[in-house]
Amino acid sequence: MTSTSTRHHGKIVHIEEIQAQSMSGSSVRVIGTLLTYDTNTSLAIIEHARSQLVVDVSLLGPFSYRTKSLLQFIGEVETWQPPPNLPFSCLPSAFRNYLILRARIARNVDGLDLSMYDQALQIRRKFEVERESLNF
Template identity: 35%
Template sequence: MAAIKSGASVTLLELQPSSKYFKEGASLRVTGKLQEYSVETAMAVIADLGATLKIDTQHLRELGFRIGSIFQFIGELHIQPNNGAILQACTGRNIDGIDLDLSYQSLQKLRQFQAEHMKSAAT
């Protein structure tokens, strides 16, 4: 597996076919509650805000998967023929106890700051 790229933080709701983040090979950081996990296939499903995403965890070691726990994964997005997607995770962690609402507010503030900074740097 190649070196880990920094992943753009996105919400699961943002991973729609019309999104700028919905690209083959995009390096992403996603967070969600573990809904399903199969030891046999190393596939997980996380959910948040009514959206779900399949996570391929075959490259992860010693990560205790508990249904209902909140996980964050960084990896590459692979688009499926039916406009579905699977994140090939290269790292993951349990982040139980995080305040997801505060996390989303922080993400919005970061994006706002970056947009303003890019705008002022262009002038």
């Protein structure tokens, strides 16, 4: 696990970007709807834009969020080999590259306008590219 002194801010990404870019080792901030949660393993599955991600919530303490809630997580992406006895029937096909988010922060963002969120993220990314080109 990453030590507290070397933790980085969570880069805002979508679930599909985590999977497509194989962001293992990255600190990310991601939003998704809670599909399911298993209390025995402290694992949750979230979904956004038809992409799903396994989230390890064991560092968060009591996990009292309800399924179908829109949640935001900040944590580290790691490669992961799921144990054979997982309760999630969707794991074999849905999680081909076996990445997991080890969440250190979670919050409920029900009511967030996802369309506006996506627009704001696009504007932010455009700004970051422009800023980078100016060597800031």
